[in-house]
Amino acid sequence: MVTTEKNKLLYHVALSLFPNLGPAIFKTIINYCGSAEGFFHLSHGKAMKIPGIGPKLLAYRKGKDNYLKEASDLIETADKQGIGIHCYLDENYPDRLKVIPDAPPFLFSKGNLNLNPKRTIGIVGTRNATTYGRSITQKITEELARFQPTIISGLAYGIDVEAHRAAISNQLPTIAVLGSDVNTIYPAAHKKTAEQMKENGGLLSEFKMGAAMNPSNFPQRNRIIAGLSDALIVVEAAQKGGALITAEIAYSYNREVFAVPGNLQSPYSEGCNNLIRSMKAGIYMGPGEIVESLSWDKEIGASAPALPDTSDLDPVELKILERLYEKTAAEIDWLSRDLNIPIPQLAIKLLNLEFLGFVKAIPGKKYQWTRPR
Numbered sequence: 001m002v003t004t005e006k007n008k009l010l011y012h013v014a015l016s017l018f019p020n021l022g023p024a025i026f027k028t029i030i031n032y033c034g035s036a037e038g039f040f041h042l043s044h045g046k047a048m049k050i051p052g053i054g055p056k057l058l059a060y061r062k063g064k065d066n067y068l069k070e071a072s073d074l075i076e077t078a079d080k081q082g083i084g085i086h087c088y089l090d091e092n093y094p095d096r097l098k099v100i101p102d103a104p105p106f107l108f109s110k111g112n113l114n115l116n117p118k119r120t121i122g123i124v125g126t127r128n129a130t131t132y133g134r135s136i137t138q139k140i141t142e143e144l145a146r147f148q149p150t151i152i153s154g155l156a157y158g159i160d161v162e163a164h165r166a167a168i169s170n171q172l173p174t175i176a177v178l179g180s181d182v183n184t185i186y187p188a189a190h191k192k193t194a195e196q197m198k199e200n201g202g203l204l205s206e207f208k209m210g211a212a213m214n215p216s217n218f219p220q221r222n223r224i225i226a227g228l229s230d231a232l233i234v235v236e237a238a239q240k241g242g243a244l245i246t247a248e249i250a251y252s253y254n255r256e257v258f259a260v261p262g263n264l265q266s267p268y269s270e271g272c273n274n275l276i277r278s279m280k281a282g283i284y285m286g287p288g289e290i291v292e293s294l295s296w297d298k299e300i301g302a303s304a305p306a307l308p309d310t311s312d313l314d315p316v317e318l319k320i321l322e323r324l325y326e327k328t329a330a331e332i333d334w335l336s337r338d339l340n341i342p343i344p345q346l347a348i349k350l351l352n353l354e355f356l357g358f359v360k361a362i363p364g365k366k367y368q369w370t371r372p373r
Contacts (some may be wrong), residue, residue, distance in 0.1 A: 011037035012087040013071035016105040018060045023102045028091065040064055077209055083182055084109040087116040087121025097121070100227045100253055104206035107224075110182040111202015119149040121333060122229030122250070124243040125236040126268045131234035134162050135267065136260055140233060141166035147296050150175060150201065152228045154221065156242070159235045161190050164197055173201040177224045179217035181207045192247050200263065219245050226250035231290055234259045234281065237271025244271045251280045256293045260283035279332075279361045283354055292370055293360070308359075316341065317349050321358055321369065329368035 015036040016026065017021035032050045033039040039047070040061060040104055061066070078085050085095045086107040093113040097103040109115070121144060125133055128146040128201055137159055141151065153160040167174035178186070182203045185191045194203060195268035206224065207217060222242055225251040226232060234257070237243040250257050262269025275281035282289060291297050310318060319339055325329060331349065336343045350367055353359045359367045 002215075007037055007090070009033060009075060009085065009087060010071050011040055012037065012068040012089065012197060013074060013085070013106060014064070015039060017067050017070055017074075020028075021057065022103075023104060025057070026105045027088070028052055035089070048101060050255075072207055078108065081183065081209070082110065083209065084113070086115065089341045092116075094228060096230075097136055097224065100223070102223060103227065105222065107204055107206055108182050108208065109202060109204050111198035112151070113198060113202045113204065114173065115204075117150040117173065119147055119294070120153055120228055120230045121149045121290065122152040122232040122246070123159065123163035124225065124232065124234055124246050126238055126241060126243060126271075127156055127158040127160075128238075128268060129158035129162060130206045130268055131235055132262070132266075132268065133159055133260075133361060137162040137235050138166045140235070140284075140287070141172065142353070143169050144290060145170040145172055147291070148172065148326075149230075150316060152177065153223055154179070154205075154218075154220075154225055154242070155185070155190050155194065157187060158191075159243070160247050161193055163235075164193055167201070168193070168196050171200070175201050175228070175229070175249060176203050177221050178203055178205040178207070179221045180213045181209045181211050182206055182212060186213065190320060220321065222246040223249045227252055229255055229293055231256035231258060233284055233290075234272050234275060235267040236260070236262060236266075237275075238267050239274070244275070247275055255282040256290075260284045276361070279365050282360045282362070285357065286357055287357070288357065289360065313353075316345075317341065317353055317358075320346070320349055321353065324359055326371040329366050330363060331366050333365070335367070 010201055014034050016308060023323065027053055029039050032034065033042055047053060075085065086109060088105050092115060124139060151163055151172055151174040153163040153176060155161055155164060155178060164174045164176060177196060180186045182205045185194045219242060222245050226246050229250060232247060232250040232255055234243050247257050257280060259272035259275040261283055262272055263278060275300065276283055321338060331345060332343060336346050350359060360370050
C-alpha cells in the first residue's frame with residue numbers, strides 16, 4: 001500500500017470523523033496501524049486486536065466511502081476558505097501537543113501561524129477583568145517582549161482578549177484557541193482583534209467548519225491552551241471559571257503555572273490566591289520567574305546574576321534556604337521533618353522567601369532554591 005500525502009490527510013480526517021472517537025483511541029489506532037489509512041485496510045480479525053477497539057467502532061469502518069466523501073468535502077472547503085488543516089502525524093502539528101495524552105487528532109487554523117515557535121506563554125483570566133488585571137496583563141507582555149514569545153489565549157472577554165491586544169501592541173505573535181470553528185468569532189465583539197491577529201499569529205480550533213458551538217467546547221479547548229503553553233500565567237480568576245480549569249490542566253501536564261497575587265477583598269483574585277496557596281502555581285512577581293523557570297536567560301547567553309544577599313533573613317529562613325540550596329528542591333513535609341519546624345510556621349517562612357525571590361513553589365508541594373530578582 002503506497003500512501004501519498006493527499007491520501008494520508010484524507011484518511012486521517014475520515015477516521016477523525018467517526019462518532020465518539022476520542023483522542024486516546026485515535027492515537028492507539030495510529031500507533032498500532034502506523035497510519036489512518038492502514039486502519040481502513042486492516043483485516044477485521046487484526047483490527048479487533050487493537051486495544052480499546054470494539055464491534056461498534058469497527059462497524060463505522062463499513063461506511064468508509066461515506067466518511068471519505070465527507071473528509072474530501074471538508075478538505076476542499078478548508079482549501080477554498082484559506083484554512084489550514086494540521087493532522088496529528090504532520091510536521092506542522094504542534095510538537096507541544098503531541099506529548100499530551102488527549103491531543104486532538106487534527107486542528108484547523110486561519111492566519112499566519114507558527115505552531116512550533118521557540119517560546120510560548122499562555123495568559124488567561126476572568127472575563128470580568130478589573131483595571132488592575134488589564135494593566136498587569138499589559139505589563140507582563142511588555143516585560144516579556146524582548147524574548148519574543150508567542151502569546152496563547154482564548155479570545156474571551158476580559159484577560160484573554162487583553163493578552164491578545166497586548167501582544168499585538170508589542171508586535172508579538174499571538175494565537176487564539178477557539179471554542180468555535182475558525183470562521184466563527186465568539187464573542188463577535190472581538191472580530192477586529194481576531195483580524196489583526198492573523199497578520200502575526202491567528203486562530204486555532206479543533207472544531208471543523210460549521211460545527212455546533214456547545215458550552216462544553218470552551219472547557220474542552222482549554223487543554224489546548226494549556227498544552228501549547230511553556231508557562232501559563234493566571235492574571236485574575238474567581239473561585240470557579242475557565243482560567244482555573246486551564247491552570248489545573250497545565251499543572252497536570254507539568255507545565256509551569258504562575259498566578260498573579262491579588263487583593264484579598266477582590267472576588268477576582270480568589271482563584272489566583274488559592275492556586276498559590278495550594279502550591280499549584282508559583283507567585284508571579286515579575287518576568288524573572290518566567291525567564292528562570294524556562295531557562296530563557298541561558299538561551300540568550302545572559303551573564304550569571306550576583307549571589308543572593310541574605311543579610312535581611314532571620315536564622316530560620318537561612319536554615320531553610322541552606323537546605324534548599326543543598327537539595328535544589330524538597331517537599332514541604334520533608335523540610336518540616338528535616339528542620340524540625342512545624343508546617344504552619346514553615347509555610348509562612350517559605351511564603352516570605354518566595355515573596356523575596358529566594359525560593360519558588362513547584363508542582364508536587366515542593367519548593368526549590370532560586371535567585372532573587
